[in-house]
Amino acid sequence: MEQTGFTMPHRVALLALSVLLLAVILELVRRGRFKERYALLWLASALFGLVVGVFPGIIVWIARILHVQFLTVVFGLAFVFFLGLILSFCVVISQLSEQNRELAQGLALLANRVKTLEDTDTDAGA
């Protein structure tokens, strides 16, 4: 067995954290506080954590192929994951901003129309 520094206590901690993450995400979705489409990515990550905790050989294999240390692969994967996640957030925020602008403008124009109609009504009644 290679010297990875990834011993049993580490593996148990990873498994526990993965299960905790899984539970938290599922509960948030269950309560309607977390949309399913965003949950999928997190759930896949929790699953990945579980798999690595049970089969650390996967990471060892990747480390060997890339000629880097075990820990490097771990941090590298984590970095890529968070990079992708934040990137996707920016995309979502951009879309929400656009929609927000559309709603705000539409609302302002609608209020103006209502006011015009009300004024017309008042004029007609007077």
Add this chain to the structure above:
Amino acid sequence: MSRVLVIIPAFNETQTIAHVVASLKEHAPECDVLVVDDGSMDNTVAIVAGLEGVILVQLPFNLGIGAAMQTGFRYALRNGYDIAVQCDGDGQHPVERLGDLVRHVEQGDADLIIGSRYVADTGYVPSAGRRLGKSILSRLVDAIVGGGITDTTSGFRAANRRVISVFARHYPEDYPEPESLVILHKHGLTVAETPVEMHPRQGGATSIDPKNAAYYMIKVGLAILIDVFRKFSREP
């Protein structure tokens, strides 16, 4: 005499929307017709605005079939309709059978009546990818809801007031039909099927392609499993 609203969510259905509306006027003249425009970028809105006796609600941007349909249910709830019928704007739904769906709801056979492609042998065969995804989802939904529902993705459905009230508050986003059945089940409402034959799509493009299919199946499957454990607040 029940007040019936036919809800047609429309996204870029220039080619077919006028035909669908005309078909409804012919086969179900006593029903009100509501078209919910889901941010169409083609002539759909202009065409609908020019049609007689059609209610048009325009969403300010595209929100997806689930949100568009829910808008229809909210309209139905606000305006006190007894029955709401969901109908696609692409001409696939057999409008001539609409009366049957409504009749079953009026008779109280179930709270939601689904026009099903699979109950009777109508010779309908979807693509292999869709079949696999649908069958897994269908079995899951049927296992949860019971009642031997075979066509869980059919969008041709008639709903009574209680269903309208639930869907106005809770309606799923993408690929909403299977999950919506589970939501109804969680509210203690019943679902039944009646056989119909769908027409082939008469124009426009399908919204789910093979690339998306796997993603949607997983997402919807997950949502359904989680819904089983949800606490939905019941209407007082």
